[in-house]
Amino acid sequence: MVQLFINGLIAGSLGALVAGGLALVYGVLGVFNLALGQMALIGGYSTWWLHQSLHLPLSISILGGLLVGALLAWLTFEIFVNPFYRRHRFLPLVTTIALSMILDGAILLLFQERPRSIVPGLKKMVQMGDARISMEQVGLILITFVLLASFAYVLHSTAFGRKIRAVVQHEHAAWSLGIPAHILHRLIFILSGVLAACGGIFLGIDQNLTPIFAFPLTIKAYAAIIAGGKGNFWGAILCAYLIAFLEQFVVGIHWFGLFYVPAGYQQSVALVFIIFFLLFKPSGLFVRSARAA
Amino acid sequence: MKKFLSFLCTSSLLLALAACGQAPKTNEPIKIGFLGPLTGGAASYGNDTSNAAKMKVAEVNAAGGIDGRMVELIVEDSRCNSADAAAAMQKLVNVDGVVAIVxxxxxxxxxGAAPVAEVAHVVLVSPVSSSPDVTTAGDFIFRVYPSDALKGVDMAAYMEKESYKKIAIISENTDYAIGIRNSLQAALPEGYAIVFDEVVDPDTKDFRSLITRLKKVKHDVFVSNPQSDSVLAPMIQQYREAGFTQPIVSQDIADSMNLLSLAPEAVEGMHMFNPSNMLGATAKAGERSFSEKYREQFGEAQSNMSFATLSYDAAGVILEAISTVGTDGDAIRDYLYGLTNYDGAAGGFHFDENGDVIGISNVLKMFKDGQIVEVTE
Incomplete structure (x- = not known):
């Protein structure tokens, strides 16, 4: 049980990193970014390149990967989102799909098809009761936790956080009160890129990176933010963990000796569960029923 | 007048064509087709195999051809998919009029090419196709590569030899991996059983929940049965990280040097079944080896020298058939079924009643001290 819980924490942290950024962007800009999985992979691949090809220390490589993530997110915002999203909020949907294809090609060209691992080899495992966990995984869980906690602090206890929440609630009203919404938009988008890159780097350390992995990453993040209530940051985070726990706990065991869910359905089971929930709470698990006009 | 002229032209053209069909000139080249991926992700296979087929044809031509006729190899790009292969096959058969295909x-x-070959009565010899479906693809379809189904059979024999009675297996949900799992299960002897049998979605990389459950299942050996090395690496790594010390057995996906840069400790000692990659390295008496001659002409093989060797032999066995029985498709087919031994660069082989090769088989390999070695006993 403890091991399954830890497994869920590991997978959930990865999901939360990617989904959290996505939820912020949707909440603040109302924009869907479908190139997010690719942005995560590029962050991971950059770190791999810095660490394995240039032989820089891991910490510097990770910083480099995050920097590349930020840079890529900024360029994405300026070229693929900023010129469009004010005209219609669905336009960036198309432009970021185009971007995701461009990035897919770029990843194949730059890093080839073969799998890459940032830290190859066996991880040092620590025994905790009857469960085992590696230092890298402890690090990931803690870092995700620290990131989320500091985020909570910024969002709820600082002037800057209040401005963000104001923009989420009503952009034009916030604007009229002198909050520079366009700068906030840019910052939030870049932040989502950094969080995604964080996810990609973790994936590259814990498992390995392959070019085809981008789309499943994006899909899971979307499942989390939709289930969490569109644009609800904490809902998305919680749902990312929820999906991960469901995946760990539901499959591979005999339920009351009656039925058995094979591992092949691991990913479907969690999504089916969420669809079921949404039938009863269509506006999201963590949102009080939305006011209809 | 114009109409009459054009009529005259067409009819004379038709006559000429008909004449051509009735009495082929004996000094015309014998045309052989080649199908393989020359572009795309699998292009390295196509590069090596087409080079080797060209090499065989050039050797036969240098020795005077077949009955004084030169052999011409017509190469088509089939891009590693059945639709392009069927189109390329149509072109080879109906436009070029080839007598056989490598x-x-x-x-x-x-x-994809098989149905066209069947209808046209053109023999097709595949150098490296491994799908079990090729066995039943048709009467004119041969191959010199062992079927994937045999990997499961070889694994079962290995389990028996090592007395691994309780087998845990995780398979990726693809035709290829499931086929191996099924053939392993079917071939297991009495008293041997798969005690943990899970199938995961393609491209799964997180096996922790399964491996946690595996802790409650007593097993002697772990069979890692994925479709790509990017899945294999985290699977065996997470297996070892969970503290298991049981031996790991896998199939040809594990025969990848990539794994050394992904999971160097976890792969150590892993056994796997795949045809030898030393095919073509042994020279016949008084000759130089195939791989030496290949390297001289084309440099190092892009994918695998064994693939080139098998393509060389596929072309070789076709040309031997043509020189013995002529260019009739049915006669070539019957010759190949009746063949008792073809002494190829990869070793001696012949075909069974399904056109599958006998004589080229899987060998046991393992990771040892950071290298892939063939286990010889």
Missing amino acids: GGQCSGETL
Whole structure:
């Protein structure tokens, strides 16, 4: 049980990193970014390149990967989102799909098809009761936790956080009160890129990176933010963990000796569960029923 | 007048064509087709196998051809998929009029080209297609590569030899991996059983929940049965990280040097079944080895020298058939079924009643001290 819980924490942290950024962007800009999985992979691949090809220390490589993530997110915002999203909020949907294809090609060209691992080899495992966990995984869980906690602090206890929440609630009203919404938009988008890159780097350390992995990453993040209530940051985070726990706990065991869910359905089971929930709470698990006009 | 002229032209053209069909000039070249991926992700296979087929044809031509006729190899790109292979096959058969085919390389290519070959009565010998479906693809379809189904059979024999009675297996949900799992299960002897049998979605990389459950299942050996090395690496790594010390057995996906840069400790000691990659390295008496001659002409093989060797032999066995029984498709087919031994660069082989090769088989390999070695006993 403890091991399954830890497994869920590991997978959930990865999901939360990617989904959290996505939820912020949707909440603040109302924009869907479908190139997010690719942005995560590029962050991971950059770190791999810095660490394995240039032989820089891991910490510097990770910083480099995050920097590349930020840079890529900024360029994405300026070229693929900023010129469009004010005209219609669905336009960036198309432009970021185009971007995701461009990035897919770029990843194949730059890093080839073969799998890459940032830290190859066996991880040092620590025994905790009857469960085992590696230092890298402890690090990931803690870092995700620290990131989320500091985020909570910024969002709820600082002037800057209040401005963000104001923009989420009503952009034009916030604007009229002198909050520079366009700068906030840019910052939030870049932040989502950094969080995604964080996810990609973790994936590259814990498992390995392959070019085809981008789309499943994006899909899971979307499942989390939709289930969490569109644009609800904490809902998305919680749902990312929820999906991960469901995946760990539901499959591979005999339920009351009656039925058995094979591992092949691991990913479907969690999504089916969420669809079921949404039938009863269509506006999201963590949102009080939305006011209809 | 114009109409009459054009009528005259067409009819004379038709006559000429008809004449051509009735009495082929004996000094015309014998045309052989080649199907393989020359572009795309699998292009390295196509590069090596087409080079080797060209090499065989050039050697036969240098020795005077077949009955004084030169052999011409017509190469078509079938892009590792069945639709392109079927189109390329139509072109080879109906436009070029080839008498036999070397190819396809990817199993999808062979399966796509097979129906065309059957209808046209053109023999097709695939150098490296491994899908079990190729066995039943048709009467004119041969291959010199062992079927994937045999990997499961070889694994079962290995389990028996090592007395691994309780087997845990995780398979990726693809035709290829499931086929191996099924053939392993079918071939297990009495008293041997798969005690943990899970199938995961393609491209799964997180096996922790399964491996946690595996802790409650007593097993002697772990069979890692994925479709790509990017899945294999985290699977065996997470297996070892969970503290298991049981031996790991796998199939040809594990025969990848990539794994050394992904999971160097976890792969150590892993056994796997795959045809030898030393095919073509042994020289016949008084000759130089195939791989030496190949390297001289084309440099190092892009994918695998064994693939080139098998393509060389596929072309070789076709040309031997043509020189013995002529260019009739049915006669070539019957010759190949009746063949008792073809002494190829990869070793001696012949075909069974399904056109599958006998004589080229899987060998046991393992990771040892950071290298892939063939286990010889």
